[in-house]
Structure formats: structure tokens, C-alpha cells
Amino acid sequence: MSEEASAEATDAARGPDVTRLVHEAASKSGLLWVCVPGGETRAVWHVWHDDGDERGTGPAAYVVSGPGEQDLPWLPEHVEVVLRSKDTGGRLLTMRATAEELAPGTAAWEAAAEVLRPERLNGTGDVVERWRQGCTLHVLRPHGRPIESPGQHDDASGAAPVRPAAGTTTGWRPWHWRGRAGARRNTTA
Secondary structure: OOHHHHHHHHHHHHOOOHHHHHHHHHHHOOEEEEEOOOOOEEEEEOEEEOOOOOOOOOOEEEEEEOOOOEOOOOOOOEEEEEEEOOOOOOEEEEEEEEEEEEOOOOHHHHHHHHHHHHHOOOOOOOHHHHHHHHOEEEEEEEEEEEEEOOOOOOOOOOOOOOOOOOOOOOOOOOOOOOOOHHHHOOOOO
């Protein structure tokens, strides 16, 4: 066996390069799932931050929650994060992570706000000041070997019931110009 074939066989036996896979999955997608042990799983918007940027410490995912932002329950110190594939939208990796709530006014909070602010779409007013007044910033740091990785996923579907939200339309249906598309099906013009 040649040295090149031997090196490829060794790489295949080790599995995927987890560090690169986590970086690719987290930086290419702005969505991840946070699984609270014994609790629920929430999809959250995040900003991935790596070591090379002087604005904060990485690799880590920064998350903001609170009034005017996404809803996120209290996070214990140890959670699991599920990273999705940007191409298929399916789960790619499940990793253990350390969740740390950042205190407003600290250097770590200011660094996290500086990383999150430019990525916050459709923010109105001074979002950093609004975050300082009533929101919570978390930093999620994945660590260790993946719980699930490509080729090693749990067979369970992972489906969960949809939580009711205030923004659902249950009664009134808005008027549509020229009627609804479903009402026009199977008709000839």
C-alpha cells in the first residue's frame, strides 16, 4: 500500500475533522438548535465567532434573547447544540456546549454585543442599548467529540410538536385580489 493510500485510510478511520466541520456548519448557517437537558429544544439565531477576530473569544456562538428578540428559556451551564447543513437544512452535528450568560457592562458583554450588532437584521433604534436594558446575551462554546456526526445519527426522527404562537391566524382570512389560488384550481380561463 502506498503512503498516500495509507494516509487516506488513516483519515477515514478517524472520521471527519470536527473542528473544521463545526466551523463550516456554524459559520455558514445563522440558525442552530439549543437542547436543554431534560427540557425542550429551541431553534435560535446566532452569530458564529472564531479565534481570529479580536472582537471576542471563540470559537463560540453568540445568542441574544429577550423583549424584541427571540424567546429562549433559562440555559443551564451544559447544553447540547445541533448544527444544521446549509445545503440540506438537516442536522449535521450534535455537540455538547458550555452556555455562559454574559453580564451587562462587562468587557465580555460589550465584545459579544459588538459581534452581534452588525449581523442583527431589521434592528430598530439603538439595539445595543435595548439589549443592555432588558435582553440576555449568551455565549455557547461547543467542546469535545460530537454526540452525532455524519454517518452516526440517531434513528429517531427528532420531531416535536409545534408550540402555539401569538402570531398564528386562526379565524379571519385576509381578502385576496382575484381570489385565492386554491379556489382557481381546476378551472379554465
